[in-house]
Amino acid sequence: MADFIVYATVLGSIVFFGGAAILAMAWSFRNGQFENFHKSSRSIFDADEPVGRVTDRFPDAPRSHGTKNSSSEASHRS
Amino acid sequence: MAASTVVNGLTSPNVSNADAGALAEEQCRAAKERAAIDSASRLPALAWLAGATFWLLWASFFGLVTSIKMHIPWFDVRVIMELGIISTLLSVPLMVLIARSKNLSLDAKIGFCTFAFVAAAALWLVLRTWVFDIRWSEHGGAWQTFGRTRMTHLSLIGYGWGTQAGIAGILWLVPRLSRTPLIYPNALIAAAAIWNVGIFAGVIGILAGLGTSVEWLDFPPFVPPFLIVSLAIVAAWGIVTFTRRQESHVYVTLWYCFGAMFWMPWLYTVAVIINIYSPATGVVQSACNWWFAHNVLGLWLTPIGVGAAYYIIPKVIGRPVYSYYLSIIGFWSLALFYSWAGMHHLIGGPIPPWMVSASTVGSMMMFIPVIAVGVNHHMTMLGHMGQLRYSPSLRFVVFGAITYTAVSAQGAIEALREFSEVAHFTNYTVGHAHLGAYGFFTMIMFGVFYYMVPRLTGQEWASSRLIRLHFWLCSVGIVIYFTSLSISGWFEGRQMNNPDYPFIQKMSNELPWLICRSIGGAMMSLGHVAWAILFVLNICGVGSRREGPTFFREKTSAEVEAELNGSTATPAEVALASR
Numbered sequence: 243m244a245d246f247i248v249y250a251t252v253l254g255s256i257v258f259f260g261g262a263a264i265l266a267m268a269w270s271f272r273n274g275q276f277e278n279f280h281k282s283s284r285s286i287f288d289a290d291e292p293v294g295r296v297t298d299r300f301p302d303a304p305r306s307h308g309t310k311n312s313s314s315e316a317s318h319r320s
Numbered sequence: 321m322a323a324s325t326v327v328n329g330l331t332s333p334n335v336s337n338a339d340a341g342a343l344a345e346e347q348c349r350a351a352k353e354r355a356a357i358d359s360a361s362r363l364p365a366l367a368w369l370a371g372a373t374f375w376l377l378w379a380s381f382f383g384l385v386t387s388i389k390m391h392i393p394w395f396d397v398r399v400i401m402e403l404g405i406i407s408t409l410l411s412v413p414l415m416v417l418i419a420r421s422k423n424l425s426l427d428a429k430i431g432f433c434t435f436a437f438v439a440a441a442a443l444w445l446v447l448r449t450w451v452f453d454i455r456w457s458e459h460g461g462a463w464q465t466f467g468r469t470r471m472t473h474l475s476l477i478g479y480g481w482g483t484q485a486g487i488a489g490i491l492w493l494v495p496r497l498s499r500t501p502l503i504y505p506n507a508l509i510a511a512a513a514i515w516n517v518g519i520f521a522g523v524i525g526i527l528a529g530l531g532t533s534v535e536w537l538d539f540p541p542f543v544p545p546f547l548i549v550s551l552a553i554v555a556a557w558g559i560v561t562f563t564r565r566q567e568s569h570v571y572v573t574l575w576y577c578f579g580a581m582f583w584m585p586w587l588y589t590v591a592v593i594i595n596i597y598s599p600a601t602g603v604v605q606s607a608c609n610w611w612f613a614h615n616v617l618g619l620w621l622t623p624i625g626v627g628a629a630y631y632i633i634p635k636v637i638g639r640p641v642y643s644y645y646l647s648i649i650g651f652w653s654l655a656l657f658y659s660w661a662g663m664h665h666l667i668g669g670p671i672p673p674w675m676v677s678a679s680t681v682g683s684m685m686m687f688i689p690v691i692a693v694g695v696n697h698h699m700t701m702l703g704h705m706g707q708l709r710y711s712p713s714l715r716f717v718v719f720g721a722i723t724y725t726a727v728s729a730q731g732a733i734e735a736l737r738e739f740s741e742v743a744h745f746t747n748y749t750v751g752h753a754h755l756g757a758y759g760f761f762t763m764i765m766f767g768v769f770y771y772m773v774p775r776l777t778g779q780e781w782a783s784s785r786l787i788r789l790h791f792w793l794c795s796v797g798i799v800i801y802f803t804s805l806s807i808s809g810w811f812e813g814r815q816m817n818n819p820d821y822p823f824i825q826k827m828s829n830e831l832p833w834l835i836c837r838s839i840g841g842a843m844m845s846l847g848h849v850a851w852a853i854l855f856v857l858n859i860c861g862v863g864s865r866r867e868g869p870t871f872f873r874e875k876t877s878a879e880v881e882a883e884l885n886g887s888t889a890t891p892a893e894v895a896l897a898s899r
Contacts, residue, residue: 248600248608251590262582263655275570276648283644285569286497286635288350289343298636298711298771300784301863 353499360501361492362776364508366859368488369769371516373855375480378523380845382473387841389466391834397464403441410440426862427785430853463527471531471538472523477757478536478616479547480519483584484512485765486624487554490577492772493631494558497574498565504557511553518546534595534605536613544592551585558582572647576627579655583619587612603670607663614662617756623654625720625764626693632717632764632771633700637707642699650692657685664735667744676737683735686728694725712787716767719795723759727752742817747830747837748809751802758844759798766794766851773858774866781854782863790850797843800836808833 270276287293381400388395414436418429462468495502502508518539525531525540532538539547558581570578591612594600600608634641641647660682663675701718708715730752733739743749770787774780781787808830815826857863 245600245604247598248594248604251594252608252611255586255590258586259583259659263652267652270570279644279648282569282571283634283640283647285567285571286573286631287638287640288354289346290348290351290354291635291638293638293640295638296636296707296711297638298713300710300712300787301780301782302784 354496357495357499357501358492358775360505361495364502364505364512365488365491365772365776367509367512368484368491368515369773369855370859371512371519372481372484372488373852374516375476375484375519376848377852379473379476379481380841380848382469382476384838384841384845385464386466386469386473387834387838389469391831391838393466397469403444406444407437407441410444411436414440427783430783430786462529468527468529468531471526471533474536475522475526475538476519479515479522479539482621482757482761484515485762485769486580486621487512489624489628489765489768489772490554490558490581492776493573493628493768494561494577497567497571497577497631498561499567500561500564503560503564507553508557511550514546514553515550518543518550521546532596534609536616537591537595537609541596544588544596548585548589548592551588555581555585571631572641572644572651573627573631575648575651576623576630579651580620580623580627583615583623587615587619606666606669607671607675610665611659611662614665615659618654618658618661621757621761622658622724625761626650626654626724628768629697629717629721629724629764632713632767633697633721636711636714636717636771637701637704639700639704642696642702646692646696650689650696653685653692654689657682657689661686661735664740667735667737667740680735680737683732686732690725690728690732694721697721698725712781712784712791713767713769713771715791716763716770718767719791720760720762720764720767723755723763727755727760731756742813743809744813746809746812746816747805747833748813751805751809754798754805755802758794759802763794763798766790769855773855777858777861778866779858779861780864780866782857783854786850786854790847790854793843793847793850797840797847799840800843801840804833804836804840 275282284293291297385395385397385400411433415433418424418432418436421429424432491502491508522539522543525543526538530540532540537544558578562578591608594608595605595612599605630641630647661679663671663679664683667676667680669676697718698721701721708718734743734749734752770781812826812830815821815829816823
């Protein structure tokens, strides 16, 4: 009985994990997740914290290090 | 694309007023949205983080005790406890006086308080040993024997600190990246409470001698139901959040987080059933054990750490990841290969050799995701290394990312049979494990929290000096720890492979390295105390208020006008200035 449980869970895991990975990958293809890498890599930036803006500093650091804007960053390749 | 037009808009002198107005409005909306999302994550994320920090201190304590017992076997834990309690009692009145002083800066206050504590400890040592002539006890009782303290240390790091820190990070990262406020905050807080009750019961159980001795599943059998319920709540929340996301693109960090939340509850439940409740018999159990133990690292802690670095590095320096394509490859190859790797822990063990071979192949295949992630993290940083001086979270995360590359390459090589002939069953493995769980995962999580907590509480960190102290203690500590154990382990392995070499000689050769290990461990533990102080001060509102979106409110037309007339301040700063 114990052996059966072990085999069932191990085989079940393979099917479950493998199946889930295949389904997830198929979904992301259909959904267009792999279509535009340049745009995708920029999805974490927004108008308030755009590409080129540094967003972290030590609390006692001078303000000038906290904000750095350079338009050259925007053309950095994806 | 939207982001680049925004940047060009900001810097171009010929931009029309209408465009600038639209830009300001968009900036305003984005800042507000982010502030709203962060504020929804506040309580649940901080609840999990508070639990994580609490158990991190205890885990460090038990780790240090275990380490010291390796070279001072009769070491009595009650010495430290008594010292701690008496020093606190002696120094607290002094600390209250210092804290109330109006002339001292916060850094000076913290410094004097630390000094008061150390002085009180030294005073008690002198009084007790030489003045009162009371001898230190040499018998500690079963609860503080090596086997139990080590088990406690491992469980607390894995479940008390690691898992809770990971979930705290997830509860902030996932809503941010999905651009949807966190839902079911009460359920998540309840999950944190259930989890911590489980951990507390588990620690008491292990110390009482009820531990299962199954590595990574050491908690007594009455603990797993707590953890399973709690993990299930978090996983269910993850699924609902995924369906509610506003951002159509699933960023690579989200893939890692969702992957981790999907794998862990299932892994843990299955592992508990086949190792504890209905244990597989014989050597199969060791295979089940290491299948799980390696997957906790590979499919739970690693994805969270790597995923978090994929967000924090680009976000802090304001530069998209070097190659987004590579990052996707990295995620899917990790999902494919990591779960194979567990059996390399059983090299030379009595399990079918093909299982070990399959694991060795899986471990070597891990070079693909590791190189992909390494290239990405390091190439993104290239040219921005100067920011390490100014950003606390970047320091920790970059340290962790560099360590990830190193520790994973090392791990893959350790999976080779020839290499294992020497390194297996020695301190070399222990050094590797700490480089992974500490140098990589823990350091990255510290980095995430240095970025996350001020955005949740609206409170800046109280002391830069304490942050720097935390970083240097932890980074130098782990380097000492890893180096000494690696050197010791390698020679240990060579000497054990030589049947003519006296075993007792091998043991005494290790001693200096084990003392180095305790020194490294003590530094890391002190670093954790610094972190805990910073965290508590932040929660209690000591230090300056944060500038930026936390204060955000709608702009007046006058402020928009002021901005159009040449000011480059963000809307939040304008709003702040006009208060």
